Amino acid sequence: xxxxxxxxxxxxxxxxxxxxxxxxxxxxxxxxxxxxxxxxxxxxxxxxxxxxxxxxxxxxxxxxxxxxxxxxxxxxxxxxxxxxxxxxxxxxxxxxxxxxxxxxxxxxxxxxxxxxxxxxxxxxxxxxxxxxxxxxxxxxxxxxxxxxxxxxxxxxxxxxxxxxxxxxxxxxxxxxxxxxxxxxxxxxxxxxxxxxxxxxxxxxxxxxxxxxxxxxxxxxxxxxxxxxxxxxxxxxxxxxxxxxxxxxxxxxxxxxxxxxxxxxxxx
Ligand code: KIV
Numbered sequence: 001x002x003x004x005x006x007x008x009x010x011x012x013x014x015x016x017x018x019x020x021x022x023x024x025x026x027x028x029x030x031x032x033x034x035x036x037x038x039x040x041x042x043x044x045x046x047x048x049x050x051x052x053x054x055x056x057x058x059x060x061x062x063x064x065x066x067x068x069x070x071x072x073x074x075x076x077x078x079x080x081x082x083x084x085x086x087x088x089x090x091x092x093x094x095x096x097x098x099x100x101x102x103x104x105x106x107x108x109x110x111x112x113x114x115x116x117x118x119x120x121x122x123x124x125x126x127x128x129x130x131x132x133x134x135x136x137x138x139x140x141x142x143x144x145x146x147x148x149x150x151x152x153x154x155x156x157x158x159x160x161x162x163x164x165x166x167x168x169x170x171x172x173x174x175x176x177x178x179x180x181x182x183x184x185x186x187x188x189x190x191x192x193x194x195x196x197x198x199x200x201x202x203x204x205x206x207x208x209x210x211x212x213x214x215x216x217x218x219x220x221x222x223x224x225x226x227x228x229x230x231x232x233x234x235x236x237x238x239x240x241x242x243x244x245x246x247x248x249x250x251x252x253x254x255x256x257x258x259x260x261x262x263x264x265x266x267x
Contacts, residue, residue: 010045010086012118012140012180018045018213019202025214027088027204028222031057031074035219036081044085046204048120048216049075051090051150055228056220063149066092068106075114087116088142093150096121096130103130107139120183122148124170128177135178143174146208147186158231160207164191168198175201183216184208186233207233 018025027046030036031053039047053074054066068091075089095106107119118140121127131141146161161167168191171182181202184192189209196203196212205212217234220226224236225244254260 007084009082009084009117012086015045015086015181015202015214016200025202025204027214027216029053029056029216029218029220030078030081031219033077033081036078036085036087039219040082040085045214046216047078047082047085047087049078049087049089049114049116050120050218051092052218054092056218056226062152064093064152068092068095068109072110072113075110075116079115086118087114088118088120089114089116091119091121093122096123096127100129100133104133104137104139107134107141108137111139118142118180120144122150123174125173126170128173131174131177131179141174141179142181142183142204143171143177143179144183144185145170145174146184149185158186161185161187162191164194167191168195171195171199171203175199184212186231207231 015025025046026044027048028039028044029050029052030039030047031049036047049071051063051066051071054060054063058066071089071092079087089110091106096103110116110119119134120142121130122144124143124145127143131143134141146167147158148155149158152158167187171184174182179201181204182199183204183206184195186207189211192203192205192208193211202213204214204216206216221230221234222237224239225241251260
């Protein structure tokens with residue numbers, strides 16, 4: 001895996017090369033400096049400052065409430081922490097629906113104020129003009145197709161998306177508008193496979209099977225650090241919630257029983 005040893009920051013051209021060489025792309029979400037720093041050192045290729053922060057950091061029911069200023073606040077910390085990973089910041093709802101001018105202005109603010117390397121927006125064919133304008137402004141764009149969590153109410157919930165023609169049309173329109181990568185969420189594995197074979201640009205899947213060019217998960221979900229609902233496509237690689245709860249419980253007990261601080265931890 002040549003790329004995980006690479007010290008300098010990954011670029012859009014590295015991801016295109018990874019697609020052609022068959023090396024899978026790893027992407028995880030990050031929302032703060034220490035987490036981003038750990039994920040960067042661990043060799044994650046892309047860090048996504050996802051609008052999922054509305055749910056996993058702010059405790060909202062969906063991704064709709066998070067604001068542009070809040071995305072910038074978290075994006076700046078993540079960018080500053082990462083040395084090698086390519087940092088992507090989500091455009092929050094409904095900024096990319098405010099017309100091309102407002103959308104480019106918002107993406108420009110994100111790039112200037114966070115020092116990230118790209119933005120991600122939800123949409124495909126309907127967002128082609130916005131994607132094209134951002135790319136013309138020199139802003140790399142990832143398009144997010146399939147399940148679009150910002151449209152949860154219109155889509156009738158977080159459901160698997162099975163309209164093959166629509167998914168392919170959205171992803172192709174995004175690619176033709178200049179998106180350098182397409183994130184595909186909650187679609188049957190065979191549709192994601194066909195999409196990955198059809199597109200020139202890499203696909204990154206979440207709940208989209210093994211054949212995408214890369215995989216993304218929400219960091220809190222994959223570390224077992226989520227108090228709410230966890231989608232069935234998530235595999236937890238740790239149970240950090242349990243570890244925190246055990247450690248904090250022990251500390252509370254030690255304090256109550258006057259075992260902490262002991263001599264070793266006192267002056
Ligand atoms: O906001 C986010 O974390 C995302 C993931 C679901 C990929 O878009």
